[in-house]
Amino acid sequence: MRTVYVNGDYLPENEAKVSVFDRGFLMSDGVYEVTSVLGGKLIDFEGHVKRLERSLSELDMRAPAAMDDLLTIHREMVSRNDITDGLIYLQVTRGNPGDRDFHYPPADTAPTLVLFTQSKPGFAASPLAQRGARVISVPDMRWGRRDIKTVQLLYPSMAKMMAQEAGVDDAWLVQEGKVTEGTSNNAYIVKNGRIITRALSQDILHGITRAAVLRFASEAQMEIEERSFTLDEAMQADEAFFTSASAFVMPVVEIDGTALGDGTPGPVATRLREVYIDESLKRAV
Ligand code: PDD
Numbered sequence: 001m002r003t004v005y006v007n008g009d010y011l012p013e014n015e016a017k018v019s020v021f022d023r024g025f026l027m028s029d030g031v032y033e034v035t036s037v038l039g040g041k042l043i044d045f046e047g048h049v050k051r052l053e054r055s056l057s058e059l060d061m062r063a064p065a066a067m068d069d070l071l072t073i074h075r076e077m078v079s080r081n082d083i084t085d086g087l088i089y090l091q092v093t094r095g096n097p098g099d100r101d102f103h104y105p106p107a108d109t110a111p112t113l114v115l116f117t118q119s120k121p122g123f124a125a126s127p128l129a130q131r132g133a134r135v136i137s138v139p140d141m142r143w144g145r146r147d148i149k150t151v152q153l154l155y156p157s158m159a160k161m162m163a164q165e166a167g168v169d170d171a172w173l174v175q176e177g178k179v180t181e182g183t184s185n186n187a188y189i190v191k192n193g194r195i196i197t198r199a200l201s202q203d204i205l206h207g208i209t210r211a212a213v214l215r216f217a218s219e220a221q222m223e224i225e226e227r228s229f230t231l232d233e234a235m236q237a238d239e240a241f242f243t244s245a246s247a248f249v250m251p252v253v254e255i256d257g258t259a260l261g262d263g264t265p266g267p268v269a270t271r272l273r274e275v276y277i278d279e280s281l282k283r284a285v
Contacts (some may be wrong), residue, residue, distance in 0.1 A: 003080040005073055007064075011078060013116070017201040022112055024093030027098055028152040030112075030277040032091040035074065036245045037083050037117075038124055038277070041284035042074055044245065047208035055149045056092065060104070064092045064113035071285070073115060081117040085124065087246055090115045091151060124248065124277055132253030132265040133242070137231050138162050140173035140180045147202045156183040170242070172255065175203065177198040179256035185244035186210040189229055189237035190268045196237075199226040209243040209276070217276045222268070231255070239266025241273075249273035 002013045009016075016218045024030035035054050036043045045245050048069050056063055065073070074088055092110040097105030142155045159216030172187050173180045182197060183189050187208040188197040195217055200206050214224055231275040234240055238261050240252035260266070 002116060003212075003232060005077060005113070007110070007113055010076065016114075018112055018114065021096045021098055021100065022093055023095060023097065024112060024151060025106070027094075027102075028150060029059075029061075029104075030091055030093035030151040031059065031149050032089065032151050032244045033149065034092070035088045036248075037078055037086050037088060038281055038284060040078055040084050041281070042078070043211055043280045043284050044096065044208045044279070045071065045074065045285050047211060047275070048245070051149060051206065051208060052090070052092070058145070058148045059150075061092065061094055061130060062107065062109075062111050064111040072087060076119050077115050079210070083117050083119055085121050086117055086119040086163040088115060088117050093151075108248075126247075126250075127275060128169065129248075129250055129265070132251040132263075134171050134254040135170045135182070135242075135252055135256075136163055136166045136168050137174045137179070137256055140170045140175040142173070145202055146180070146204055147200070147206055149205060157181045168254070172193065172231075172234070172242075174231055177230050179234055180204050181207075182242045182244075185242035185247055185250070187242050188236075188240060189234050190239040191233075191237050192243075192268060194223040194225055194267070195268065196225045196229050196233075198228050207243055209245055209248065212280060213243050213272055213276050216279055217272060220275065235260070239269055241266075241269035243276075249276050 001097045003010050004013045004016045006016045033048045035048045077088055091114045095111045097109055138159050163171040171183050179187050181204045235255050235258045240260055242250050251269035253263050
């Protein structure tokens with residue numbers, strides 16, 4: 001049985017409790033982070049904590065703990081759950097006001113902090129990364145502040161179900177003809193050796209993996225263009241890929257039934273995946 005963390009306590013998962021009045025449950029009034037663990041160490045931890053701080057501040061939400069304590073709690077979760085490879089999920093909500101009300105509760109209401117682990121032994125050697133992911137496009141019907149990592153994930157779940165029903169691996173979201181991002185990842189295409197990905201704005205989540213991958217790519221003298229791209233452009237690209245804390249760099253080999261290149265993972269995505277995993281492991285805490 002897993003040990004989970006709730007508001008200062010480490011508990012068996014079946015003993016952990018959150019109130020029915022919790023704002024996260026009633027209003028999706030919460031933010032989250034997913035950090036990967038490789039070899040028992042946290043990948044890109046500082047980036048995830050910084051983004052958490054930003055999400056909290058954009059929503060005028062109180063920090064649930066000193067940011068230094070979050071590292072201790074994450075490490076404790078890795079060790080108590082004996083995680084070698086996997087994910088740590090962290091969620092902060094605006095807490096329990098004791099009733100349902102649209103208005104935020106008084107500022108001194110204690111936030112709720114929950115963490116749990118997901119063990120995925122050997123998940124960096126993903127079979128999907130060998131084969132390459134197939135995606136479909138669906139309209140982006142999410143709200144306008146996708147830069148805040150909130151727990152309002154119903155539309156991404158619907159889009160994942162559309163992908164599942166279409167027999168593919170994931171969906172890319174399209175707004176005004178341009179790809180915003182994937183259901184739970186940032187999207188990229190490669191054309192004539194140039195890596196093209198949408199620029200940061202309120203339209204997309206500012207991926208921590210994205211930031212690291214673009215840094216490694218530019219250090220390796222690869223050319224990067226941060227701009228929107230159309231679905232047509234994507235289907236005519238040499239390669240495509242997506243990034244996230246749980247997928248690292250994932251090659252995409254097909255979009256809406258059209259194979260990219262020869263239909264196998266491209267060299268840029270394959271190389272970036274290796275570089276990202278190697279370099280992040282070196283910096284892991
Ligand atoms: N998802 N875009 C969206 C909409 C996301 O949900 C995610 C992450 C990303 C990539 O961000 P990062 O590189 O910081 O993981 C982009 C996480 C993994 C999830 O919801 O499980």
